Amino acid sequence: MDYKKLDEKDLEYIKQVINDDERILSGEHINEEYSHDELSGTQSYPDVVVKAANAQEISKIMSYAYEHTIPVTPRGAGTGLVGSSVAMEHGIMIDTSLMNQILELDEENLTVTVEPGVLLMELSAFVEEHDFFYPPDPGEKSATIGGNISTNAGGMRAVKYGVTRDYVRGLEVVLPNGSIVEFGGKIVKNSSGYAMKDLMVGSEGTLGIITKAVLKLLPLPKKAISLLIPFKDLNSAIQTVPEIIKSKSIPTAIEFMQREVIEDAEEYLGKKFPDHQADAYLLLKFDGNSAEEIEADYDKVAKLCLSQGALDVLISDTEERDESIWKARGAFLEAIKGSTTYMDEVDVVVPRNKISEMVEYMHNLHHEVDIRIKSFGHAGDGNLHAYILKDDLTDEQWEERMKMAMDKIYQKAAELNGQVSGEHGIGYAKKPYLNESLEEETMNIMRGIKAAFDPKNILNPHKVCQI
């Protein structure tokens, strides 16, 4: 594709639309952070960064870019892990982080309407203040909700509550040609043509730029309780998970964690984890409207865990203790990052009854590939986060071994009927693995869908299904 290189005239147009020089960064004024995201190793600078204030501005710029075939890359807080928000073809970056208003809480429709730049932590704090609940709970609380929607982020409560897509009712979107359209709305049911709203969710900024979202809320559960369950080793912990699912109790979350990752978190946070007796833990949460309602459920699961070899069941029902546990869990990514020189990630998802096989495989992979791998994740929904660590490897060693480890992990996931990404997306970094994992027919249709939205291929090119 021949893109037009951004020139002075284009910049003039942008300045005229934005009419606020502080919201435009170009050339050397572009901060280094705009050239990459949180992890993927993908690096490329945009020619200009526009901090958009509203959909109209984005529409005007998109429309101009469409006319002149200038590439555009949308970006939220830049917390992605696979390079989705990196401007591979340079051009214009549209940063939506200033569009951070919570526009409306609609108690009669149980919805909240937000701009895309609202941070996940701001959203959850706001709705909880009003006794509502936004269930998706990805570890990275400083991600924008626009970013969460773009990767269909899942998070820790997916076991019981599902993923971001399940909580998006409607979207306002600027299309690649600059038109502003609405998909869905405040309605609960919709069978009016193809599922445009659902398709936008998880499309990683390649089909349109989200400028507003109507999100579904639930009443805030009145009670929650966490169980920290130590096991003698990882295997016995993980093998208990399908038994928990089978027991027909529905925890809000089932996470697994290992001693070594907990230690990283302790160091990172400068704070001790409340238990030290075991090598591996399951961390479960239960929520509901009364202590009794939850108790019946967690009592059953606690007994089940003990019968499966758990060393103990620690009940956390104070906010303080709860925080010390979940804060450690929330810090894992940063803590692991801090424990090595460089790393890359894998976000495979497998059917829940295969989780033990997948974790065991990753745990033993260092026998085959001489590289350190740390993992944690959402045992309850089959979504594992594994981090491959560079440590003191040379660049060549790293490239070779990291690739070898990834190939093996993705291959194993495919064998277990899993998929490449549970919630981090494909972006730029995971394209080869998606390409290997899906049928050629499916990849072609995805490319056709991209072309239907973006015939000139100017919006976030080279991502997801594109070469």
Next chain:
Amino acid sequence: MDYKKLDEKDLEYIKQVINDDERILSGEHINEEYSHDELSGTQSYPDVVVKAANAQEISKIMSYAYEHTIPVTPRGAGTGLVGSSVAMEHGIMIDTSLMNQILELDEENLTVTVEPGVLLMELSAFVEEHDFFYPPDPGEKSATIGGNISTNAGGMRAVKYGVTRDYVRGLEVVLPNGSIVEFGGKIVKNSSGYAMKDLMVGSEGTLGIITKAVLKLLPLPKKAISLLIPFKDLNSAIQTVPEIIKSKSIPTAIEFMQREVIEDAEEYLGKKFPDHQADAYLLLKFDGNSAEEIEADYDKVAKLCLSQGALDVLISDTEERDESIWKARGAFLEAIKGSTTYMDEVDVVVPRNKISEMVEYMHNLHHEVDIRIKSFGHAGDGNLHAYILKDDLTDEQWEERMKMAMDKIYQKAAELNGQVSGEHGIGYAKKPYLNESLEEETMNIMRGIKAAFDPKNILNPHKVCQI
């Protein structure tokens, strides 16, 4: 589009693939029912009906049809209301109703895998026998699950549990070119490329033919209770609904019903409805794992309804009584159909706090257009089913007034930020209304998506977004 007319040679090929003459109907052997669906007034015969036994047969026939540009129309039980399964361009009809096996119940992943021809009532009976729960609960229990997926059917429990799309984890699909692909799987989270599974759901047989579905199950709630709440008139009943939603209790279902529709049902079923004191009712259901858990919720709602002018609150906690109420509710469509000479339907969905305005508008519409309209529906999720009745009108009167009434209803729904269809789909009959309701840009993208799946436009042409 120039389609090839099915000839003897094509029929020979089909016979060779199917190798069972009893599963092929052609020419005058095609039963009249294959020329239409349950309601839409759309009529067109296929040239041949193939009762497929498996995905391989469908793949071979699709692949042949693709090569020769012969139109293909998929069909389940034919219970649709908008003409989605009518063979507008004749050609080959693929009837999946013989593919009716429940293939696997996977208790570790909480999924059931089914062929598309399994009937909704068979599915729910099967999973409930195993103490599981498939929440989507459309009124038409003899629809196939393939049909339910194709329209993203919602049903009565959407208030609490969501719609069909929320319970489809994976699909096996025969694409228009004959390839067999899989979208999604048993996995709980998925951010691996565009949302193909979600896009297939609700695409009304225009993007591919569903040959297998992996459905999500929940543990069966142990207790359920219904409340039948009489109100002095429709308005006071409906106006209570947003208050119920706002109260943060979550009923499984909130239906509204009027005296006149109940009377139709009594006649149709030959069975008395358990209450006769009022003109309008709300029918609520609550479910949960214990009587106490439900009680707190319904007690709050019962008091709220009384404070809003309910005449009474009748608690139905015996199976017998429950059945007599819900059976009446389930018979509404057939009962209304039996009360007139001919009818057509509207399936608008509006935000829940607009339901009262929408119902009132429809209720008073006969002052503007001299035609009988009966309605009932899912008050709790904003989805209304209104039936426009022909009675003794001449064909011209009917056409004119029906069209006028529909135009007005769809316009009102649009004013209230609603959509054309909550769950019945667009098919052939509702295309003009979808076209009016959505932005031209959106319609164009939908056509582009259709072309990405079906470049030769042979699969179920003239439906949803097509001219």
